[in-house]
Amino acid sequence: MPGYLLRRFAAAALLVWLVLTTTFVLLRLVPGNATTVSELPIPKPQRELLIHAYGLDRPLPEQYVRWLGAVALHGNLGISFEQLRPVRTVVAEALPATLLLAAAALLVEYGVGTALGVAAARRSGTAWDKSIRVATLLLYSQPIFWLGLMAILLFSDRLGWLPASHMHSVGADEMGHGARLADLGKHLVLPAMTLGLAQAGAAARFVRAGLLEVLGRDYIRTARAKGLSERRVVWVHGMRAALVPIIQLLGLSVPSLLSGVLISEVVFAWPGLGRVTYDAIMARDSPVLLATTGVAAILVVGSNLVADLLHAAVDPRVRDA
Amino acid sequence: MPSRGPGLPRPLRWSLGLIAALVLAAVAAPLAAPYDAFSQLDPQVSALRPPGTVLAAVHLASGEWRLAERARRTAGGLELERLGGRELLPASLVANLTATGVADRRFFLLGTDQYGRDLASRLLYGARISLAVGLLSVLMALTIGVAVGSLAALGGPLLDGLLMRIVEALLAFPYLFLIIALSALLHPGTAATIGILGATSWMTISRLTRAELRGLQQRDFVVAARAMGQPPFAVLWRHLLPNAMTPVLVQSTLQIGTLILFESTLSFLGLGIQPPVPSWGSMIADARHVLFKAWWPAAFPGAALALTVIAWNLLGDQLRDALDPRWRGPELAAAPGALAPEPPTAGSAGAGGGGGGPLPPAAAAAAARLPTP
Numbered sequence: 131m132p133g134y135l136l137r138r139f140a141a142a143a144l145l146v147w148l149v150l151t152t153t154f155v156l157l158r159l160v161p162g163n164a165t166t167v168s169e170l171p172i173p174k175p176q177r178e179l180l181i182h183a184y185g186l187d188r189p190l191p192e193q194y195v196r197w198l199g200a201v202a203l204h205g206n207l208g209i210s211f212e213q214l215r216p217v218r219t220v221v222a223e224a225l226p227a228t229l230l231l232a233a234a235a236l237l238v239e240y241g242v243g244t245a246l247g248v249a250a251a252r253r254s255g256t257a258w259d260k261s262i263r264v265a266t267l268l269l270y271s272q273p274i275f276w277l278g279l280m281a282i283l284l285f286s287d288r289l290g291w292l293p294a295s296h297m298h299s300v301g302a303d304e305m306g307h308g309a310r311l312a313d314l315g316k317h318l319v320l321p322a323m324t325l326g327l328a329q330a331g332a333a334a335r336f337v338r339a340g341l342l343e344v345l346g347r348d349y350i351r352t353a354r355a356k357g358l359s360e361r362r363v364v365w366v367h368g369m370r371a372a373l374v375p376i377i378q379l380l381g382l383s384v385p386s387l388l389s390g391v392l393i394s395e396v397v398f399a400w401p402g403l404g405r406v407t408y409d410a411i412m413a414r415d416s417p418v419l420l421a422t423t424g425v426a427a428i429l430v431v432g433s434n435l436v437a438d439l440l441h442a443a444v445d446p447r448v449r450d451a
Numbered sequence: 452m453p454s455r456g457p458g459l460p461r462p463l464r465w466s467l468g469l470i471a472a473l474v475l476a477a478v479a480a481p482l483a484a485p486y487d488a489f490s491q492l493d494p495q496v497s498a499l500r501p502p503g504t505v506l507a508a509v510h511l512a513s514g515e516w517r518l519a520e521r522a523r524r525t526a527g528g529l530e531l532e533r534l535g536g537r538e539l540l541p542a543s544l545v546a547n548l549t550a551t552g553v554a555d556r557r558f559f560l561l562g563t564d565q566y567g568r569d570l571a572s573r574l575l576y577g578a579r580i581s582l583a584v585g586l587l588s589v590l591m592a593l594t595i596g597v598a599v600g601s602l603a604a605l606g607g608p609l610l611d612g613l614l615m616r617i618v619e620a621l622l623a624f625p626y627l628f629l630i631i632a633l634s635a636l637l638h639p640g641t642a643a644t645i646g647i648l649g650a651t652s653w654m655t656i657s658r659l660t661r662a663e664l665r666g667l668q669q670r671d672f673v674v675a676a677r678a679m680g681q682p683p684f685a686v687l688w689r690h691l692l693p694n695a696m697t698p699v700l701v702q703s704t705l706q707i708g709t710l711i712l713f714e715s716t717l718s719f720l721g722l723g724i725q726p727p728v729p730s731w732g733s734m735i736a737d738a739r740h741v742l743f744k745a746w747w748p749a750a751f752p753g754a755a756l757a758l759t760v761i762a763w764n765l766l767g768d769q770l771r772d773a774l775d776p777r778w779r780g781p782e783l784a785a786a787p788g789a790l791a792p793e794p795p796t797a798g799s800a801g802a803g804g805g806g807g808g809p810l811p812p813a814a815a816a817a818a819a820r821l822p823t824p
Binding site: 267272392408412423430 | 620622624626627628631632633708712715716719720721722732735738739742743746749750752753756757760761764765768
């Protein structure tokens with residue numbers, strides 16, 4: 131087992147490094163740089179000064195070694211070209227917002243997904259099952275950005291129930307602790323619901339499939355034969371076994387979750403990493419872009435790792451292979 | 452009740468009907484579109500008109516067009532009501548004058564955008580883009596995927612290991628970040644969008660091809676073909692691929708909807724199809740700026756998009772049910788022996804019908820590649 135762990139960790143680290151190096155090279159290959167996309171044209175002398183200050187005039191390998199050295203040895207992510215402050219601060223400010231949104235969306239995704247999936251599996255083959263299948267098809271076919279705009283239109287513009295964008299109201303700093311939290315919660319509802327519901331369809335199908343597979347096994351027949359209530363059979367005996375693949379899916383769906391978070395943050399002006407990434411792309415702010423891609427890669431690879439380890443923990447065939 | 456046609460299941464008929472309508476709309480867009488999708492006829496008056504608006508179109512003698520809410524023939528010439536004001540045009544200036552008003556009118560079935568362009572026409576042209584991008588990028592993914600999968604299955608353990616590690620690395624890449632980085636790298640546009648989407652979505656197909664081919668290689672007819680001295684490529688082309696294609700094509704169908712979603716997302720972010728080409732995603736991006744003034748420029752393209760994706764996903768779902776017995780219903784899913792060594796990858800539909808217990812990381816990773824946007 132220690133050998134397996136070590137191999138997995140090494141592979142994960144290698145993967146993160148590969149992602150970062152690819153991104154670095156891609157960014158430097160793009161014609162133009164941070165000084166050429168500014169809204170006001172920058173005069174040539176100043177532009178050359180900036181390019182020199184950013185180190186963009188050095189040969190690519192030297193830039194790469196300098197950047198990698200700074201990151202690996204000092205944890206120094208550089209200075210944002212656009213915001214002129216440390217990238218670490220930019221990322222540190224945005225990360226909690228992203229994690230909050232992602233966690234809330236996951237809660238919606240798996241809450242709704244499990245409810246629909248279990249309902250469909252219990253009544254498999256009936257009209258219920260078919261309607262749930264249609265509902266999940268509708269959910270996972272939705273463009274998140276459009277769903278978000280329609281939600282803003284309905285709940286914010288027409289009904290006025292919820293704020294349309296951002297994380298806090300203007301003047302939230304003066305609010306008391308409780309009021310500030312309530313304000314945050316209100317702002318969270320639309321982005322988290324949009325993202326969570328759009329992803330819930332696939333989760334529901336996964337839960338249904340996992341549960342159906344388990345419900346055909348002998349020990350479930352035994353549990354039924356003992357006279358346990360159907361509710362108990364499904365939720366306690368069935369779900370316990372079906373939980374493993376579901377937790378795995380949770381870990382493995384992080385790439386798609388992160389993509390959704392990016393879109394959701396752009397639509398709802400949520401001040402998280404996705405929004406920062408999008409702005410950095412538009413401004414060619416490569417230090418920021420590298421950092422956010424790195425964080426995303428670590429989240430993806432890390433959750434894949436957790437999912438694999440979890441799998442190895444329940445299935446010895448994997449770790450001995 | 453008379454039975455109609457062959458015994459296709461109803462959802463399959465529905466999805467085929469929807470897709471046929473979509474293809475028809477895309478092909479016939481130049482004929483079916485009421486107006487030019489790019490024309491901004493008198494944008495001041497025609498901007499953001501709600502669905503069902505009818506405007507009088509005044510053809511001036513100078514060749515220009517002018518739109519008005521109402522045009523009435525009076526003794527002095529033509530009286531126009533424009534944007535709440537009234538103006539009088541001398542009859543000599545108007546080319547399409549009739550006894551009561553003007554001969555032409557514009558009917559905006561789905562309203563107009565903020566530039567005064569006809570939404571219905573743009574929607575029809577948008578169908579072309581979304582269909583072209585979806586089909587061409589899936590074709591590209593299919594080609595790369597089958598090539599890589601075949602190489603991995605037949606090229607020996609070393610090549611197999613290398614290719615599969617690359618596939619795993621690509622699957623672990625934060626997906627939208629990769630696409631976005633590539634879009635920023637290439638000059639955005641229709642061709643670049645197709646290329647990027649095709650180049651980033653072949654991994655599941657290659658995995659599936661590899662698994663299918665490996666399963667087929669031990670079968671008697673393949674062994675026999677080899678024993679008869681057929682060259683490896685002929686065996687692949689004549690015996691292996693035709694028998695491996697069913698699940699691969701089903702998977703490809705399932706990806707079309709996802710790719711259409713990705714195209715629209717990229718275009719929405721300004722990194723895909725570039726204006727003035729009407730893509731549903733970029734139409735929604737435009738509409739976002741006027742969201743609180745007008746709902747229709749955002750609502751209709753999005754509804755068209757959702758309907759299209761639903762149609763493709765439904766088709767993929769149904770094809771899988773009909774053609775791939777491993778996905779058929781719980782009775783097979785409940786019998787682990789009926790499963791292939793590597794459960795089929797689920798792709799865009801999540802893990803639809805069956806699948807084994809704890810998924811091997813390979814299949815689960817593919818199942819996790821869900822349609823995000």
